[in-house]
Amino acid sequence: MYVRGLLGVVTLLLSAAAWAAEVHEGVLTVGGRPFYPLGSWNFEETTPEDIAKLGMNTSFRGGPGTEAGVVEFRRFMQRCHELGIEVVPYLSYGG
Numbered sequence: 001m002y003v004r005g006l007l008g009v010v011t012l013l014l015s016a017a018a019w020a021a022e023v024h025e026g027v028l029t030v031g032g033r034p035f036y037p038l039g040s041w042n043f044e045e046t047t048p049e050d051i052a053k054l055g056m057n058t059s060f061r062g063g064p065g066t067e068a069g070v071v072e073f074r075r076f077m078q079r080c081h082e083l084g085i086e087v088v089p090y091l092s093y094g095g
Contacts, residue, residue: 033057033084044072048079056085063089 021030028035034057041060051059059080064073073089080087 030086035086048076048083048085051080051085052083059085059087061087061089063091 021028021035023029046059048059051057061073061076064070077087
């Protein structure tokens, strides 16, 4: 029962995401903007402005490990949103 419910939620999320994404002239667009899986793997010293100056619109950044880190990560994500940068958070091994 649990697995069936989980599959239903995943299917719903994927179908909703599919409406926002499309391939146009060979380029994957998300929300009407090109989405490049090439982006910046960030460290704390990498700013959203650095990413935007390079013409990238995707940021791969490790998730926070402390409460103070959550506050900083929120600020980073909000600034990325203002600049039209997608943020893909990840947990590193042992994170």
